[in-house]
Amino acid sequence: MATEQVVEQQHEDPTAYAGVLRFYELAKRAEWQVRDLPWGEIPPIPETKGAPQKVARRRDMWRSVITQQLQADELACEMASQLLNIAPDHEAKLYYSTMVQDESRHTEAWLRLSGEIGGTAERDPHLDALAHMTLEADTLEEKVFQMQVFYERLIISRFRLIARSSRGTLLEDLCNRLTTDDGIHHGAGMAYEKVLLQNASKQTKQKLVDAANRLLPTFVEHALWRPKERAFIGRAMHARDIERLKEDLEIGVRLAESLGLDVSEVQLPV
Structure with missing residues (x-):
């Protein structure tokens, strides 16, 4: 059955889900495979010269970076699968079928990349806590906002930063691919959240604000957390981390406002 036919059969307004379906088509066209990366042709992470201790420390640092991204995409697999299962709209399910594939492919790529550099490092406990909050959220509106509108938007700048710091590596290649994928995830989330909130009750909208508070x-703790492998960077970059955190929170507020939410009761912790 054609996508357009689904819309006509299920909705009085055939344009209501046009944005969601547009991102569904984009996701299909942007699909790639882990085997497409140039494995064995370029280094997995930036190569460091110098004393063995320095080389080992830099390798541990990159291992911790990759571990956190692996952790995030493992959790994203759970959240995307949940959205696929609970979304009531056929068009949204079409999109989430691609998102589940994306997050699984991302996890596969991070697993393979971590294997190239000696395994994984310490997990971020605050990231686990954030994912648990989203998985246990009461409403679909909360889940879509937290995962796609907020988290997927913020990770794009992180991928760009990692890519700039790892030129000529598999890590750069992977981050560039994920920048595109997560841009689609965010765009689809914005499109679907607009549909969900169009006729949402005041109580439902208030739940989004309460959930944010x-x-x-915990998001602040996650943003400022560093594993021992990156503790030396955390100390040096603390002031910049605080500024970036404030920027992230401001982005979240603007996104909420763009969706017509009253954010006057949101309590920013920094």
Whole structure:
């Protein structure tokens, strides 16, 4: 059955889900495979010269970076699968079928990349806590906003930063691919959240604000957390991390406002 026919049969307004379906088509066209990366042709991470201790420390640092991204995409697999299962709209399910594939492919790529550099490092406990909050959220509107509108938007700049710091490596290649994929995830989330909120009750919208106030303190802990492998960077970059955190929170507020949400009761922790 054609996508357009699905819309006509299920909705009085055939344009209501046009944005979601547009991102569904984009996701299909942007699909790639882990085997497409130039494995064995370029180094997995930036190569460091110098004393063995320095080389080992830099390798541990990159291992921790990759571990956190692997952790994030493992959790994203759970969240995307949940969205696929609970979304009531056929068009949204079409999109989430591609998102589940994306997050699984991302996880596969991170697993393979971590294997190239000696395994994984310490997990971020605050990231696990954030994912648990989203998985346990009461409403679909909360889940879509937290995962796609907020998290997927913020990770794009992180991938660009990692890519700039790892020129000529598999890590750069992977981050560039994920920048595109997560841009589509975010765009689809914005499109679907607009549909969900169009006729949402005041109570449902208030739940989004209440959820944000519960989530933001943990988000701050996540943003400022560093594993021992990157503790030396964390100390040096603390002031910049605080500024970036404020920028992230401001982005979240602007995104919420663009969706017509009243954010006057959101309590920013920094």
